[in-house]
Amino acid sequence: MNTIIHMPGFWAIIFILTATALIFLLFPLFRSGSRKGKTLFLSVFIPLWLIAVPLLYWQWGAALRLQDTVALSKISQRLESTTKAANVSKEKILETFTLLEKEIDFSALALAQLGSIYNQLGLYDKAIEVYAKAIILDNDPEYRTQWIYAYSLKNQGKLPSDVRMEAEKLVQLSAKKEVINLLAIDDYFQGRFEQAAKGWELLLATDEELADDRRIMMQNALTKARKQGNLQEPSQNExxxxxxxxxxxxxxxxxxxxxxxxxxxxxxxxxxxxxxxxxxxxxxxxxxxxxxxxxxxxxxxxxxxxxxxxxxxxxxxxxxxxxxxxxxxxxxxxxxxxxxxxxxxxxxxxxxx
CATH class of the missing domain: 2.60.40.1120 (Carboxypeptidase-like, regulatory domain)
Structure with missing residues (x-):
């Protein structure tokens, strides 16, 4: 298994290294009581520290981006070789990508990409599994959204109660429009037509980036929810x-x-x-x-x-x-x-x- 230390670990290591350096370097100076030595040390150490930390941070981030690039490249190569092969069974594809997971398990971005591929292949359980791994590495709202989406696909629009709770928390924290839509879909298929209608009304009224085809689909879904729930269309003056x-x-x-x-x-x-x-x-x-x-x-x-x-x-x-x-x-x-x-x-x- 490949392992890396992510950004939170970077600051922990910087703190430990700084504290260690100060203990080893300052302790003898303070014991000797040399004011000149203390002043010289601080005048040199602090500027060097201020220069070194941003450089190390930049280098660390570059290393992470490079590892993401390598992992994404592995997915691309494996996907290309799989699609070129004739008459490949879904079982063989699953075996190939399961082995690939172990090669890219250090990259949340690559795992999320693999989850998207699993979703497209209809392998929703595998998608849920790799999205969960990505979230452990990086608790990014986008990965959490895709994890919820995989459950929605698996259950024909319905969300398990624990997944719905996570979706509601995510909406409260970041008001992600994709998750509001997934919650509205769940409401619809669970028979909560009024809540579903409210979710779609909110998105149609506030999402200025909603594509035309998506807007039409959402408007049709809203019309069905109102019909199923015997809901009146709100007044234009409301x-x-x-x-x-x-x-x-x-x-x-x-x-x-x-x-x-x-x-x-x-x-x-x-x-x-x-x-x-x-x-x-x-x-x-x-x-x-x-x-x-x-x-x-x-x-x-x-x-x-x-x-x-x-x-x-x-x-x-x-x-x-x-x-x-x-x-x-x-x-x-x-x-x-x-x-x-x-x-x-x-x-x-x-x-x-």
Missing amino acids: ISFNVHVSLAPALASAVGPEDMVFVFIKASEGHQPPLAVVKKKAKELPFNVDLGDEQSMMGGQPLKPGLSVKVIAKISKSGNPLDTQGELRGISPALVIKSGLHSVELIIDERAA
Whole structure:
């Protein structure tokens, strides 16, 4: 088995080497009490360290990229030789690529590529297996997405409960559109037509990069979900916000699990009450919330096209939304309300003065 140490290991090794060097080099100097020696050592060591670490990091990254290139080349060569051979059985292909796995098991990128090939061949169990190996090497959201996709293919759209939980976590962390679609497909085949419709409505309203053919397929799926669930098509004048709220890691230590998170929409100008509010506990972060007229303040102004608003998330330890002392918050840029669905990404990343 080929092995390499990935980037997290790089920093661990740098720390160990630095600590070892300091112990061996500084200990004799401090015992001798030579101030001149200490000053000379620090004036030489620190600049060298600042130069050496970036160089080592660059070299390390280049080595990893080279190993990925070598592994991908092996897949390409094996795939080419397999396709050239006449009348090759699926069993023989499986045997060939299973042996190849052992040659490339140091590269998450290559394992993910092999998983894609397994998916194309209909070998979904093998795809799931190699994607899992890739995730162990590199917990990249893209590899996790492909792992979920392999399960969806294997089960004709349905996701096992544990895989669905992982998909929901991934959406909360990164709001990946591919995973939202896989969850909507699972909802449809599990008979949860309203949830499926909401997922596809969100993607159709917010994914500006959606290709035309994919948009048509998704619109057809949405139509079927509405028909199966006897759902009414939403009014063109309906206004809603889907807000993904997360907390900046640097502020995590300042937040308790029982602190309250208020997410609200308010006019960009003036000091009017919020137009719509939702509250959740901090332990639920990151999360998605929907805001619309159903979440409006009693007697408050409704959401209407043309109004300039900001979406705000704030954390209150007291549970009082009016308490501003030392609050943590995230604020969106001003945006003009239009009919339909608005998708907003909010990061709580600042402390009020």
